[in-house]
Amino acid sequence: xxxxxxxxxxxxxxxxxxxxxxxxxxxxxxxxxxxxxxxxxxxxxxxxxxxxxxxxxxxxxxxxxxxxxxxxxxxxxxxxxxxxxxxxxxxxxxxxxxxxxxxxxxxxxxxxxxxxxxxxxxxxxxxxxxxxxxxxxxxxxxxxxxxxxxxxxxxxxxxxxxxxxxxxxxxxxxxxxxxxxxxxxxxxxxxxxxxxxxxxxxxxxxxxxxxxxxxxxxxxxxxxxxxxxxxxxxxxxxxxxxxxxxxxxx
Amino acid sequence: xxxxxxxxxxxxxxxxxxxxxxxxxxxxxxxxxxxxxxxxxxxxxxxxxxxxxxxxxxxxxxxxxxxxxxxxxxxxxxxxxxxxxxxxxxxxxxxxxxxxxxxxxxxxxxxxxxxxxxxxxxxxxxxxxxxxxxxxxxxxxxxxxxxxxxxxxxxxxxxxxxxxxxxxxxxxxxxxxxxxxxxxxxxxxxxxxxxxxxxxxxxxxxxxxxxxxxxxxxxxxxxxxxxxxxxxxxxxxxxxxxxxxxxxxxxxxxxxxxxxxxxxxxxxxxxxxxxxxxxxxxxxxxxxxx
Amino acid sequence: xxxxxxxxxxxxxxxxxxxxxxxxxxxxxxxxxxxxxxxxxxxxxxxxxxxxxxxxxxxxxxxxxxxxxxxxxxxxxxxxxxxxxxxxxxxxxxxxxxxxxxxxxxxxxxxxxxxxxxxxxxxxxxxxxxxxxxxxxxxxxxxxxxxxxxxxxxxxxxxxxxxxxxxxxxxxxxxxxxxxxxxxxxxxxxxxxxxxxxxxxxxxxxxxxxxxxxxxxxxxxxxxxxxxxxxxxxxxxxxxxxxxxxxxxxxxxxxxxxxxxxxxxxxxxxxxxxxxxxxxxxxxxxxxxxxxxxxxxxxxxxxxxxxxxxxxxxxxxxxxxxxxxxxxxxx
Numbered sequence: 001x002x003x004x005x006x007x008x009x010x011x012x013x014x015x016x017x018x019x020x021x022x023x024x025x026x027x028x029x030x031x032x033x034x035x036x037x038x039x040x041x042x043x044x045x046x047x048x049x050x051x052x053x054x055x056x057x058x059x060x061x062x063x064x065x066x067x068x069x070x071x072x073x074x075x076x077x078x079x080x081x082x083x084x085x086x087x088x089x090x091x092x093x094x095x096x097x098x099x100x101x102x103x104x105x106x107x108x109x110x111x112x113x114x115x116x117x118x119x120x121x122x123x124x125x126x127x128x129x130x131x132x133x134x135x136x137x138x139x140x141x142x143x144x145x146x147x148x149x150x151x152x153x154x155x156x157x158x159x160x161x162x163x164x165x166x167x168x169x170x171x172x173x174x175x176x177x178x179x180x181x182x183x184x185x186x187x188x189x190x191x192x193x194x195x196x197x198x199x200x201x202x203x204x205x206x207x208x209x210x211x212x213x214x215x216x217x218x219x220x221x222x223x224x225x226x227x228x229x230x231x232x233x234x235x236x237x238x239x240x241x242x243x244x245x246x247x248x249x250x
Numbered sequence: 251x252x253x254x255x256x257x258x259x260x261x262x263x264x265x266x267x268x269x270x271x272x273x274x275x276x277x278x279x280x281x282x283x284x285x286x287x288x289x290x291x292x293x294x295x296x297x298x299x300x301x302x303x304x305x306x307x308x309x310x311x312x313x314x315x316x317x318x319x320x321x322x323x324x325x326x327x328x329x330x331x332x333x334x335x336x337x338x339x340x341x342x343x344x345x346x347x348x349x350x351x352x353x354x355x356x357x358x359x360x361x362x363x364x365x366x367x368x369x370x371x372x373x374x375x376x377x378x379x380x381x382x383x384x385x386x387x388x389x390x391x392x393x394x395x396x397x398x399x400x401x402x403x404x405x406x407x408x409x410x411x412x413x414x415x416x417x418x419x420x421x422x423x424x425x426x427x428x429x430x431x432x433x434x435x436x437x438x439x440x441x442x443x444x445x446x447x448x449x450x451x452x453x454x455x456x457x458x459x460x461x462x463x464x465x466x467x468x469x470x471x472x473x474x475x476x477x478x479x480x481x482x483x484x485x486x487x488x489x490x491x492x493x494x495x496x497x498x499x500x501x502x503x504x505x506x507x508x509x510x511x512x513x514x515x516x517x518x519x520x521x522x523x524x525x526x527x528x529x530x531x532x533x534x535x536x537x538x539x540x
Numbered sequence: 541x542x543x544x545x546x547x548x549x550x551x552x553x554x555x556x557x558x559x560x561x562x563x564x565x566x567x568x569x570x571x572x573x574x575x576x577x578x579x580x581x582x583x584x585x586x587x588x589x590x591x592x593x594x595x596x597x598x599x600x601x602x603x604x605x606x607x608x609x610x611x612x613x614x615x616x617x618x619x620x621x622x623x624x625x626x627x628x629x630x631x632x633x634x635x636x637x638x639x640x641x642x643x644x645x646x647x648x649x650x651x652x653x654x655x656x657x658x659x660x661x662x663x664x665x666x667x668x669x670x671x672x673x674x675x676x677x678x679x680x681x682x683x684x685x686x687x688x689x690x691x692x693x694x695x696x697x698x699x700x701x702x703x704x705x706x707x708x709x710x711x712x713x714x715x716x717x718x719x720x721x722x723x724x725x726x727x728x729x730x731x732x733x734x735x736x737x738x739x740x741x742x743x744x745x746x747x748x749x750x751x752x753x754x755x756x757x758x759x760x761x762x763x764x765x766x767x768x769x770x771x772x773x774x775x776x777x778x779x780x781x782x783x784x785x786x787x788x789x790x791x792x793x794x795x796x797x798x799x800x801x802x803x804x805x806x807x808x809x810x811x812x813x814x815x816x817x818x819x820x821x822x823x824x825x826x827x828x829x830x831x832x833x834x835x836x837x838x839x840x841x842x843x844x845x846x847x848x849x850x851x852x853x854x855x856x857x858x859x860x861x862x863x864x865x866x867x868x869x870x871x
Contacts, residue, residue: 052736054732054735054736073735073740074732074735074736075735075738075739075740075741076740078735078736078737078738079738083736083737084736085736086732086733086736090730090732090733091730091733092725092726092729092730092733092734093730094725094729095725095729099722102722103722103723103726103734103737103739104737104738106719106722106723106738107737107738110719111719112717112718112719112722115719115722151733151737152736152737154737155737155738287649288649288652288653290595290652336833339837340833340836340837341836345648345649346591346593346648347836347840349593349648349649349652350593350785350789350832350836351832351833351836351837353595353782353785353832354829354830354831354832354833354836355829355833356829357782357825357826357828357829357832358826358829358830358832358833359829360825360829361822361823361824361825361826361829362822362826363822364821364822364825364826365820365821365822365823365826368821369821468822476656476657476660479653483653514664514667514668515664515668517664518661518664518665521657521660521661521664522661524654524657525640525654525657525658525661528641528644528646528650528653528654528657529640529641529644529646529654530644532644532646532650
């Protein structure tokens, strides 16, 4: 098997005495969907920030495409092909949907015409084709999630970090987005998704990392992780696994 | 000459002037700590208060130290009204809008003073303004000593308000966690206005303390307040001890700087410190992150 | 190319004014208004498009003015070269102040404060330094020849400032349609999201401030050629920081014509106030302060924004609502 595109090795980061991420390691490969799960406050978003350059790790390395990119600023990582969405969606409120995506497209296309064409194509791909000229702040939650995805896609990433892209969506909306994500993976993009929506994790992910209190406590296929007692404890509390007698609650 | 008595005198005077700086800075830091806005109108309000104190003495013969009892509540009310009726509604909580609105107020107030009273500089002549007290090492003007004492009292009163009264506790709650305070039933709009009022009252008290030894014109407040901004940034935005200690420090720095380099360059020196602090350590000595 | 048509029309219309107006009073009013529009357009690039509110743009106006004045008075440099040097000095000042402040990560209120401090420091230095004439200021020798950039006819000054304003309009329009412009606006709307999309926010902001400084400095250079005098309160005074900020905010920040509209509106208001109550010091700025508060309260996107909202409102009233597209369940 080829080397993983992304290799996070023992990164740590603390805030005022509290270790948000403590020696966490994970990997992701092209054409694979990797899920990062864990209870609230486990440090998942912080880990994304460490990978994408928004925070510098106090220890550890981030290796991307064979290069040590630890601590590089976000814009440089984006240029290398690392794209990231935010848990709390942040559209460019004053701009239209198309102009939002345009900002991402401009990373790869200098001329406005080419960038606009690319933006419109990406917009179509995620299902926003008919809304391209609406103001971004008129979109529903589902629309904004698609926009967040579209903007990141427009940068033509090789690695896509999705932070709870399914949060706040109803089941039918989730069913519409999941195939889009699968399609992206099939195209060759390495995807790492932070998710709480377990049905999506189970059906999409080929590899799962479980983060709790800043540490990776389990990794493996979705089925393996679901059966892991430590994972159950992390979500439901100490002793829960024993109480539940090993029933597959995930 | 660098003789010890002269140096000590400069330092002592610096501390005394610094106490008034501290009072102005206190108002500013209080407003920032709670409303999270930099009140650009602070200087203009100080100018307005100086004019009020001036006319109180000139027209009604009221001694500035007595005028405090009228002007402090009056300016409290003015500050309350400004925040509640103008700044709050106009800015609708957006940071950029608040910047512009307080700037607009500053320009409006300062130039309204200019329009009404012209640019002439005025002073008052208090009979005891030049009486000095012999403090062994140095002579100190009586008004300056009174100022120092009053600032001390004001700081104490503010501390009592913040810790013993319900309003004070509400103010601290809003400063710490606005949403939580709102959810527990605190009327945040009212608290914002109360805080702005308190900050403005500080300015009014400072004006009364200043007027025996300072001058009055429409831009007097601004000159003073840029120093207050420096103090607040140095001491840390929103930090009360920072404002007090920073005020004293800057007072001494200004006194010594003016002594060695002349007044204008002394002022420029303070702004350069200001810029340096903002560039290197924006949270100052005691403050939270910028 | 079609996008530049409105600029061509507006500039052509304004250029025709001296054909119909010979009154020096009116021409003077328009010249000053256009000069403020130029200074404001400089602010607009950084503040309107970039969202970084500078409260000390006098730093650039004064730097441009003093550079050309010093070169002419002390070194007998040709006025046109001095003008160019002034613009370059403004750009350098923008780059330095921007580099220092944006690298330090200063945003919003702190940025406003620091720009205010820079302008004040420059004002103090200019008021005591011998090279700037200290308290007295610098006087350019009267020499009514084209090569000295001085003209007997006001109409010529008018056309020159109009040409400069036209250039600034073209710069804004080009920016709007460029990649840099898209990046700049993204930084204004959400800096973190922009960075995640590959925008080097710091570099973009510094570049914007450099352009901004150059444009506002050009206005300062023009001031010196027109009035033949500059001193510290004029060059680095709060008045120009305020007017440079006010005009695009009132006219419409982040639009091509906002600064021009705002300058004409603001100067007209100023003249109107003086007409009603007499030319008393403080009147115009007091009015501007009030207008600023009112605009933020009631028309935050400025006159241009209000015009656009009005146009949308009319469109909604008179164009029937389209039925939603078939099969649309999400949005």
